[in-house]
Amino acid sequence: MSNLSEAIPNRVRALRAERGWSLAELAERAGTTASQIMKLEKSQRRLDLNWIERLACAFEISSTELMSGQEENLPTNPFLIPLVGEIAAGNWREAIQHHEHMIFPPVEGLSKAAFALRTRGDSMDRIIPDGGYVVIDPGEADLREGKVYAVMNSEGETTIKMFRSDPARLEPCSSNPDHQPISLGREQFTVIGMAKGAFVPL
Numbered sequence: 001m002s003n004l005s006e007a008i009p010n011r012v013r014a015l016r017a018e019r020g021w022s023l024a025e026l027a028e029r030a031g032t033t034a035s036q037i038m039k040l041e042k043s044q045r046r047l048d049l050n051w052i053e054r055l056a057c058a059f060e061i062s063s064t065e066l067m068s069g070q071e072e073n074l075p076t077n078p079f080l081i082p083l084v085g086e087i088a089a090g091n092w093r094e095a096i097q098h099h100e101h102m103i104f105p106p107v108e109g110l111s112k113a114a115f116a117l118r119t120r121g122d123s124m125d126r127i128i129p130d131g132g133y134v135v136i137d138p139g140e141a142d143l144r145e146g147k148v149y150a151v152m153n154s155e156g157e158t159t160i161k162m163f164r165s166d167p168a169r170l171e172p173c174s175s176n177p178d179h180q181p182i183s184l185g186r187e188q189f190t191v192i193g194m195a196k197g198a199f200v201p202l
Contacts, residue, residue, distance in 0.1 A: 011065065011066055012026075012037070012040055012041045012047075012055060012066070013041040015059050015061070015066070016037075016041075019059075022034075023037050023038055026058060029058040030054045030055055030057075030058040031054065032054070040055070046156055048152075048154065048155075048156045050154070052066060052190055053190075062141075080102040080103065080104055081102065081103060081105050081110070081114045081115050081116055081135065082101075082102055082103075082115050082116070083101055083102070083103050083115070083116045083117070083118065083133070084115045084116070084117065085117060085118070086117060086118045086119070086120050087117040087118075087119060087120070087134070087150055087158050087159065087160050088119075088120055088121050088123075088157075088158060088159045088160070089119040089120060089121035089122065089123045089124040089125070089128060089130065089159070089160055090120070090121030090122070090123045090159065090179065091123075091159065092153055092155070092157035092158070092159050093120075093157055093158065093159065103116055103133070103201075105133075105135045105197065105199075106197065106199055107135045107196050107197035109196070110135065110137050110139075110196060111137055111138070111139035111140075113137070113138045113139055113193075114135060114136065114137045114138070114139075114193075114196070115135075115136055115138075116133045116134065116135050116136070117133070117134050117136060117150065117160075118131060118132070118133055118134075119131065119132055119133075119134055119160065119198075122174055122175070122176050122179075123159075123161070123172040123173075123174045123176070123179040124148070124160060124161070124162075124172060124173050124174060125173075125174055125175055125176070126173040126174060126175060127148070127173050127198060128148075128160070128195075128198040129200055131200075132198055132199065132200045132201075133198065133199055133200070133201055134148075134150070134160060134195050134197070134198045135195065135196045135197045135198070135199075136150045136192060136193040136194070136195055136196070137193050137194055137196045138192060138193035139193070140193060140194040140196070141191040141192075141193055141194065142191075143163045143165075143191065144163065144194075145163065145164065145165045146162065146163070146164070147162070147163055147194055147195075148160060148161065148162050148163075148173075148194070148195035149161065149162075149163055149170075149191050149192070149193070149194055149195065150191075150192040150193055150195065151170065151189045151190065151191055151192060152189060152190050152192055153187055153188065153189045154187065154188045154189070158192065159182075160195065161181075161182065164181070167183070168183070168184040168185065169181040169182060169183050169184055170182040170184065
């Protein structure tokens with residue numbers, strides 16, 4: 001089992017090269033070692049919330065830019081996007097990375113960093129059926145009322161839920177009454193990206 005954060009594009013190596021920094025220089029700025037930076041660049045070490053925050057700070061960019069490989073507000077319409085794994089439509093759960101294949105998303109206005117996930121669970125079945133595909137755009141990570149987001153907690157576990165602002169929570173959209181909202185503020189999390197569409201593969 002592998003973590004979704006290893007599948008999500010990141011710009012560590014590209015940003016370091018753009019600045020002309022050595023592995024050691026970036027390591028010093030991020031408070032780590034050159035060996036750790038090399039592992040992060042090669043996805044040999046999980047890019048969890050702690051690393052995302054440390055590296056974004058070192059590069060003086062947002063976590064969205066670091067993870068997505070795209071500056072914000074650069075829309076495009078890719079013909080194909082990668083299906084990179086599965087995400088829980090239920091409680092927090094470690095994601096499963098597949099890199100199965102490329103798919104054509106029936107969604108417009110995506111950034112080049114967009115990717116698809118297969119949902120597992122019924123906590124979002126009113127809008128995303130169990131086993132359906134959801135298209136995630138890391139270029140849109142600002143939480144907005146009523147929008148659906150893929151999020152990751154500090155343990156690298158992921159889920160997909162609708163954001164509600166009053167009170168701040170991640171809310172299921174389910175026909176199953178057993179699913180309960182996740183209150184925000186009790187634990188750290190990072191937004192992987194906004195769900196821009198969902199569909200059922202034939």
